[in-house]
Amino acid sequence: MDHLLNQSQVAKRLGVSRTAISRKLQRKRENGKSDKPFPEPDAFNNSRPLWTEETIDEYKANLERQTHCPSCGNELEDAEYLDNDQTGKFDSARICMNEYCDNKQYY
Numbered sequence: 194m195d196h197l198l199n200q201s202q203v204a205k206r207l208g209v210s211r212t213a214i215s216r217k218l219q220r221k222r223e224n225g226k227s228d229k230p231f232p233e234p235d236a237f238n239n240s241r242p243l244w245t246e247e248t249i250d251e252y253k254a255n256l257e258r259q260t261h262c263p264s265c266g267n268e269l270e271d272a273e274y275l276d277n278d279q280t281g282k283f284d285s286a287r288i289c290m291n292e293y294c295d296n297k298q299y300y
């Protein structure tokens with residue numbers, strides 16, 4: 194059986210903060226129509242989501258290929274958003290800057 198990763202381990206594997214993962218999961222709940230939604234958990238442990246390394250690596254590979262907005266086709270631009278956990282660090286991500294586009298997902 195594949196090794197399962199919890200939210201913190203997923204964050205580490207993707208090189209982002211745990212808060213960023215929480216936010217991705219929240220956005221997934223709010224906006225199921227996204228083209229590259231965060232993957233469904235492969236398992237749960239006491240209702241905490243777990244993912245296989247394979248699932249996360251596949252997601253990461255997709256992210257790395259994402260250079261254009263799936264909604265409007267604009268090139269994604271680098272953006273930073275303030276991470277709300279105690280580190281106060283910024284997470285970097287790419288986002289569509291087209292003001293007429295309703296895709297506000299970070300990649």
Ligand SMILES: [Zn+2]
Nearest residue numbers: 262265289294
């Ligand atoms: Zn767009």
